[in-house]
Amino acid sequence: MNRRSALLLLASAAPAALIPLDARASALPKLTVYRDPGCSCCEGWVRHMQAAGFAVSIADDANLDARREALKVPASMASCHIALADGFAFVGHIPSNDVVKFLIERPAGAIGLAVPGMPAGSPGMGPEGSGGPYHVMLLSAAAAPAVYATH
16 A cells, blocks of 8 residues: 555545644634633643634633633633633633534533643643543533543
8 A cells, every 4th residue: 555545545534623624614613712811821722723723812801700600601610711602612721622523513501611720731731641631521501510521
């Protein structure tokens, strides 16, 4: 098998997350990211999301807790930034593939996803996979947060 055949075989078996970014980008909503003023790890997460094909704007928010409360995100799910897209909240260092999957699935009653705190190894928080396992939590207006994914 030559290199070209191998690449074609891999491409035909690739999951949707591996579709070229230019083909996916037009289908992805714009993310508006509100962060604690000057937080540099948020910029790392923004770069991660841009690499996945999202258009992202970022703004400092000196009162991020008030924004979190208005969005009905529990205090236990807080992190250093909140991204908004398509009426959903994405709190913290969530891997881009989980955001894409969520936006495709749009779970009933969900208000968004969260990675509470700032776990090492999550996107924007050092080399991915360098920390211990962490959970991406599904947020719902009518139920307690539940594990959506583990990394």
